[in-house]
Amino acid sequence: MNDSDIALRLSAWWEAHARDLPWRFGRATPWGVLVSEVMSQQTQMSRVVPYWQEWMNRWPDARALAAAPKAEVITAWGRLGYPRRALRLQECARVVSEEYSDELPHTYDALIALPGIGDYTASAVLSFAFGQRVAVIDTNIRRVLSRVFTGVESRGGSASPAERALANRMLPESVKRSVTWNQSVMELGAVICTAKSPLCDICPIASGCAFLKADRPGLGERRTRPRQRFQGTDRQVRGLVLAALRELPAHETLARKNVASIWKDQVQLDACIASLDDDGLVEMLPDGSLRLPH
Numbered sequence: 001m002n003d004s005d006i007a008l009r010l011s012a013w014w015e016a017h018a019r020d021l022p023w024r025f026g027r028a029t030p031w032g033v034l035v036s037e038v039m040s041q042q043t044q045m046s047r048v049v050p051y052w053q054e055w056m057n058r059w060p061d062a063r064a065l066a067a068a069p070k071a072e073v074i075t076a077w078g079r080l081g082y083p084r085r086a087l088r089l090q091e092c093a094r095v096v097s098e099e100y101s102d103e104l105p106h107t108y109d110a111l112i113a114l115p116g117i118g119d120y121t122a123s124a125v126l127s128f129a130f131g132q133r134v135a136v137i138d139t140n141i142r143r144v145l146s147r148v149f150t151g152v153e154s155r156g157g158s159a160s161p162a163e164r165a166l167a168n169r170m171l172p173e174s175v176k177r178s179v180t181w182n183q184s185v186m187e188l189g190a191v192i193c194t195a196k197s198p199l200c201d202i203c204p205i206a207s208g209c210a211f212l213k214a215d216r217p218g219l220g221e222r223r224t225r226p227r228q229r230f231q232g233t234d235r236q237v238r239g240l241v242l243a244a245l246r247e248l249p250a251h252e253t254l255a256r257k258n259v260a261s262i263w264k265d266q267v268q269l270d271a272c273i274a275s276l277d278d279d280g281l282v283e284m285l286p287d288g289s290l291r292l293p294h
């Protein structure tokens, strides 16, 4: 199977099996695509769907999000995790609405200059929303390309120059095919060619895969960062504080005694509240009570 056979097989597989996510197949605006990418950064796409739908119904464009009260934005982010992303997205919305008349810019340099937008998101928006020919490089794409074309696992950390070169080399010349290529390689990595248990038996490009041919060397041995225990972490405590504030009626504050009952270790609790305050996610009032920012 040569490189263009692999692209053709993947494209046919994409047509038949792509998950029907609401921001795909031209049904979302470029802004909607960007929101889906930001939400999916540290959260599984299937979990993102209900949040994305509610978010887009409420704030369909950058201008609407820019004008929303911060407390509502933090509350709507719900359990997506890493809530700073919500505030960065709102900052991004302000810039798009004020400096770009509510339309996302069409160039890599302008996109990457927006708050909270990195290389991956800028490339994903250019490819998926604007149909431009650009190599999108995320963990899934790196893993699939490395396995299929070099026969080895991609290493963790950020993309190496060799991985970038490979992604650029394999990107089809045709603009339209390049978009399908990005989407299909990424989807294959998400649902078939997963990190720990790739489903080679049902993989559409198994016969062209160098990794399978080499008997999947080192599968599962790749050193990944040990998964951080969640119980007892600052992330958990920060989440509990935000959850308590989200439950309050709008504009209400959480009294100091109720704040103190959120977590037993008061030193850790105070440190977490201070970090939430630093991140602009909560406001501490002089009497020790808390509220979501106005």
Ligand code: SF4
Pocket (backbone or CB within 6 Å): 144, 147, 148, 192, 193, 194, 198, 199, 200, 203, 204, 205, 206, 207, 209, 210, 211, 212
């Ligand atoms: S054959 Fe296996 S390792 Fe190769 S691309 Fe398919 S799922 Fe991944």
